[in-house]
Amino acid sequence: MSLDSTARRRMILGWFVNYMPTAWNRPWAGPNVTGWTDGQFYIDMARALERSSIDLIMLEDSSVVPENFGGTMEAEFKATVKAPKHDPLPLAAAIAAATTSLGIVTTMSTSLYPPHRIAQLQATLDQLSDGRAGWNVVTSFEDLAARNIGLDTLWEHDERYARADEYLRAVSSLWRAGAVPDARGRAVFEGRSFALDAPGTTPLVQRRPVLCQAGGSSSGMDFAAKWADLIVSVPSGIDAMKAYRDGIRRRAEAAGTDPDATKVLYMVTPILGESVAEAEDKEARMYSAEGDNFLRRLVQLSNIAEIDFAEYDLDAPIPEDATTNGAQSILEGMKKMTRGSSLREAMSGKGESTSLRLVGTPESVADEMEAAIDQVGGDGFLLFHGGGGLISRHYLDDVLDGLVPELQRRGLAQSGYGPGTFHDRLTNDTLRSTT
Template sequence: MTRQIRFNAFDMNCVAHQSSGLWRHPDDRSASYKDLGYWTELAQLLERGTFDGIFIADVLGTYDVYGGSNEAAIRHAAQVPVNDPVLLISAMAHVTENLGFGVTAGTAYEHPYPFARRMSTLDHLTKGRVGWNVVTGYLPSAARNMGAEDQLEHDDRYDHADEYLEVLYKLWEGSWEDDAVIRDRESGVFTDPAKVHEIGHKGKHFTVPGIHISEPSPQRTPVIYQAGASPRGIAFAAGNAEAIFVAAPTKEVLTSTVKRIRDALEAAGRDRYSAKIYTLLTIITDETPEKAQAKYENYLSYASEEGALVFMSGWMGVDLSEFDLDEPVGNVKSNAIQSVIANFQESADRGREFTVRDIARHGAIGGLGPLIVGSGEQIADQLQEWVDEADVDGFNLAYAITPGTFEDIVNHVIPVLRERGAYPESYAEGTLRNKLHGRGDRLPEEHKGAGYRVQLAGEGPS
């Protein structure tokens, strides 16, 4: 049986997201990120292509590792300026019926109590089509602007996030019983107080004694997305994530990463396939291989290698301006995204050593993931090969230019995959969770969050 391939669109409420310099291209509309029409039109395009969703990244600081300042980031528009992703969702949901929305929000700088309400609100307004990409943060500039000298150490950030999720599960799953809202016009009782419970949480980082302020939404807990691929990040994902994003420079590294994640899911008492795994990828395609190659070369002429090094320095936590361009990336300690360095080191172990120059060229279009160029048929061949050999579920598709990259995929790649029976013709019914997993709208019983359901104040998971 042919395996179905899944797509997410990867975007950000900023200019040129992963492909620094491409905002200069005459066909790129990323500078329209401030216009609601850009987002609603993109959402309709993606729904026409039966994308699982649009995954919106976010940062709350500037990339200031490269050169020891944020000047290069500001000059190249390397994810600055950047606007809030949450405020886009309602408008995109209003013009679509099935598209999912994965919104990024960090655990470091907002208390879980108001955040729980914000996500419940979105889940209501989207009729259950919202997911939350859990990030612990990696930019020191964000920590400084929130009053700290630096961010917590890598593993400590995940310890903090563990309690953050515990508070949220208690609020979303355990505060309101399913039949608490009765709307009895005759008695005048809207909600039965006996069926709404205080959560009584008192932990190391948070004290939340009261009830969730919102009534239960279609999914209660939004679909949990997670992108950490370090050992601690994988452990966190194994306990919480329902969709996992990874970025690997080669198919061999991806295969190894996916196996580690699936093993961890199983070790956590979950099915190996209880989380969909999407890998970062940029596709440049056209009607023929020659047209696709010409398009790639045209895009590359607008790319900024310095802008790419700004990104890479921030992701790796290493100032790449201090290295010679032909110097290999050695064994360095990172307090940022540890999996980035680990992936390049694993590539070196497999015989492909990356220099700083390689990293700049590799990331100039599409960031941390690989770039593939070809006709729709050639792209489809490679996608099926990656899915079959690496055991990945689908692809988190970054753009070179927007919306042109996504339009090309919808027009040239998806029809080929559909002809081969390798891409969905339509959406499943129900919420985003059911569309992804086909097991209903609520967290499955084996998920740790389900253990907090309908329990009295102060009780932990059953």
């Protein structure tokens, strides 16, 4: 493979994963379904990603045992969508020690952590990884999480982003104060919501960690275009993917920043087989209303929307007069989807958290990814097979030994790492090849 694909940029590939139970009640669960707690599965996974020249691993985080479905923890502990879960930060440090080139992105919430603490943790990770740290900036939405840190509720959506903007300025002031060799100063920050008077952090290798964000709303996209090096999104279908990326690039241009400096990744869950029919069989089983994954998906929807879907008859439409304190838009969407059918039917047959339905052989799925990126304009994909209870070495092999080599053969994905820091590599559009 040569470096002749200057006509188009390379496809960035990342993997989004949770420090949670691996597959435990499905095939290929492996010999020890509680072994995930010591982190070795995920350290081994990071090494496997690095062998495949994947750009980055992104570790998700949340801090609650949800009670949205049925009002108790019971369903969550069958479905393992969000809990149990360990703190991704110590695992990220272990991954940093076990790898040399993989970008390591950790999710940390501006609503839950104090700014001085995120500044210190990210600076330390950047040192431990020799310039490979990234921070996935989230604002959190669960009231249960608020109650774990002495608040009753979290702020409304737009206010969370307004606070997050000031928060990033506060954190940046701590990194800047730590960057001056031999004369590390104090940072004094006085904002609308935050006030700091603290020593600068231990110096980073990168100017700052790679900043990542997943902003779907207008205020979220404004925030992402302003701050993010990397954006994660799940618009459904090629048109929506293109509209989203164009929207981000427009915002960057309007703000006078280089739109090529912000990379947009789309979440996908490829389902692969030796034939298209085999992959379609797998997909049908995975999203079947009869399968063990069905409760899991209902619980997941309840968690995302903060709506108790246990209150509704699975075999009827959602009542037109149903109301919620959770996500109105999701409830109204579900009313529309179930009109004339049922909740069970609406939730059957297809997956969520995926921008494209990618079901087939490595070759056919690579065709679809290639066509999508060509039409959208960039920049790559974030692979995801979770939250908890789904990931297995078997699935990793499907993607890393089946799909990724096919993308590499076509000159779409890198098969070696470029020089420099995580940020250097991310903004380097040249295809690296070891062959």
